[in-house]
Amino acid sequence: MNILLAGGHNETRFLARTLRLNNHHITVINEEEAFCTLLADEYDVISVCGNGADPNVLRNARVDKMDLVVALEHKDAANLVICEIAKKQFHASKTIAVVTDPRNTELFRELGVDCCICITDFLVNIIEGESN
């Protein structure tokens, strides 16, 4: 699969590494130039330096060719914009957004994001499981 990873830092790095080991074609968008170079050198990914919520950067990253776009910014609103522009303007096949505010899971799905991963919910489930 052609997969675009937009934003994030260490989580993006390990995601890129694992997905490359599984033979996917990975493109990464990140605002830090040094991080872009590191990823390209270490994990054989295509790196585009810029902000993933910028339509021009998404275009440069060939988002129109992507099977999957994963938005990993630490700001929920940015991930919404990345997924919406990727899907609605560039017709990317599938979008995944990481969200921190559990209330955004339903909202983002309503607005067309295919899948929302909420770390908060995940942790709460584990924590509540511990107290049983």
Add this chain to the structure above:
Amino acid sequence: MKQVNKRKNVIVVGCGSIGAALANAALKRDQNVTVIDQCETSFVRLTSSYSGFTLVGDGTETAALESAGIQDTDVLIAATDDDDINIMISQIAASHYKIKHVLAKVADINKKKAYDGLKIQTVCPALLSVKEAEKELFDSKDEAV
């Protein structure tokens, strides 16, 4: 029979220079205005005669929007300094609360164009400035530039 214009309920999220100016303008037109901002000191931008409501809160949170009366609002303007937040808030208002008149301030021209295609009403200060400047410089009937 004389028609009376109904006072509209207007919510402005973000009390920066544009948000404050819009809130002041709406109030001058006799609308019911509520301004939401995360930072109380932002309200200093409202005129001294501002008689609308202010609310300290996060405009991306339904709790804050509902405190501001979003269920009864006619107009919502998202004018924070963050384009992505404005886009998100305007969609919460339009999609979730079915508000008919929603406007998002989007500073980035490319983002504004992307969302024009998605039928989100946006206003881009930079684009408006360019249009005005073009009119001023190149459309003058007095002399060809």
